[in-house]
Amino acid sequence: MITTLLFILFAGMAIGCAIAMVSQSNPLYSAISLIGVFIALASLYVMLAAPFIAAVQVIVYAGAIMVLVIFVIMLLNVEHVEPRRKRLKWLVPVAVAMAAVLIAETAFILYSVQTSQANLRASGSEVGLTYSIGVNLFTTYLLPFEITSILLLMAIVGAMSLARRATILSPVARVVPGSQVLAMDLVNPGSTSDLPAVEADTTAEVRRLMGVDMPSDVQKDD
Amino acid sequence: MEPQLSWYLALSAILFTIGTVGVIIKRNVIAMFMCIELMLNAVNLTFIAFSSFFQDVTGQLFVFIVMTVAAAEAAVGLGIIITIFRNRESLDVDDASILKL
Numbered sequence: 001m002i003t004t005l006l007f008i009l010f011a012g013m014a015i016g017c018a019i020a021m022v023s024q025s026n027p028l029y030s031a032i033s034l035i036g037v038f039i040a041l042a043s044l045y046v047m048l049a050a051p052f053i054a055a056v057q058v059i060v061y062a063g064a065i066m067v068l069v070i071f072v073i074m075l076l077n078v079e080h081v082e083p084r085r086k087r088l089k090w091l092v093p094v095a096v097a098m099a100a101v102l103i104a105e106t107a108f109i110l111y112s113v114q115t116s117q118a119n120l121r122a123s124g125s126e127v128g129l130t131y132s133i134g135v136n137l138f139t140t141y142l143l144p145f146e147i148t149s150i151l152l153l154m155a156i157v158g159a160m161s162l163a164r165r166a167t168i169l170s171p172v173a174r175v176v177p178g179s180q181v182l183a184m185d186l187v188n189p190g191s192t193s194d195l196p197a198v199e200a201d202t203t204a205e206v207r208r209l210m211g212v213d214m215p216s217d218v219q220k221d222d
Numbered sequence: 223m224e225p226q227l228s229w230y231l232a233l234s235a236i237l238f239t240i241g242t243v244g245v246i247i248k249r250n251v252i253a254m255f256m257c258i259e260l261m262l263n264a265v266n267l268t269f270i271a272f273s274s275f276f277q278d279v280t281g282q283l284f285v286f287i288v289m290t291v292a293a294a295e296a297a298v299g300l301g302i303i304i305t306i307f308r309n310r311e312s313l314d315v316d317d318a319s320i321l322k323l
Binding site: 041048056 | 248
């Protein structure tokens with residue numbers, strides 16, 4: 001009885017926060033509603049005897065990913081959404097109608113099939129404990145674990161190279177520090193040399209090597 | 223009456239549908255990204271419900287991997303959003319239509 005009440009409470013919180021997230025126009029309110037969904041889902045995971053995943057959900061999703069999203073929202077200083085353009089007006093009712101059809105189909109399927117014989121055995125269950133997850137992660141599922149670590153390394157390298165700033169060296173040349181080989185011909189179009197390449201680690205070094213004087217009002221960050 | 227497996231699956235389907243509606247409706251690219259995260263979480267709930275009802279730890283391990291992939295995708299996706307915003311000064315998805323025929 002109590003588990004049913006708790007399920008209804010957390011499920012209602014999850015669905016309510018999800019609908020609030022979709023219907024808000026301010027992205028910051030949407031982010032906070034999504035954090036509410038994550039907390040409700042973590043509570044449901046505890047009810048399903050998965051305490052480790054519940055803790056990881058709060059730490060990783062609500063604690064790291066949503067903080068990153070809120071950083072980006074505040075960094076880009078997003079304003080409210082402008083009024084919808086004319087050609088998109090029919091999208092919202094059609095999307096909601098199709099969602100209602102999908103939910104009706106799901107309800108029909110769920111209530112017309114036999115209930116499975118599997119019962120929830122939350123008490124005394126040893127499946128969700130940290131020990132069993134750890135043992136399986138390092139014996140049976142070692143390969144996905146190692147591939148995931150390489151994936152995280154790729155994400156770090158990708159995010160760093162995306163966030164790098166390119167500076168303008170002259171009206172016809174740009175320098176991306178550490179990653180670009182700059183031809184002398186780009187800076188001095190009248191040179192007759194055979195495109196010697198200039199390789200450097202910082203913009204200041206390239207500027208010094210090429211002898212380019214940078215007026216301070218031309219330099220801008222992009 | 224205990225919460226049945228079908229209840230958890232129905233909740234996951236509803237959350238997934240709400241996330242899909244959000245991806246279709248929203249014009250702000252960060253809001254679309256958050257709706258994608260909601261869809262990922264709905265699938266996580268399905269995995270953990272099955273793992274609990276059939277006493278198999280594979281579902282929870284897969285959820286672990288999915289969370290890791292979602293974190294990596296969040297980092298790179300937000301980096302792409304920042305780069306697009308720098309060049310374009312607009313977070314409206316409808317403005318990013320250069321590749322349209």
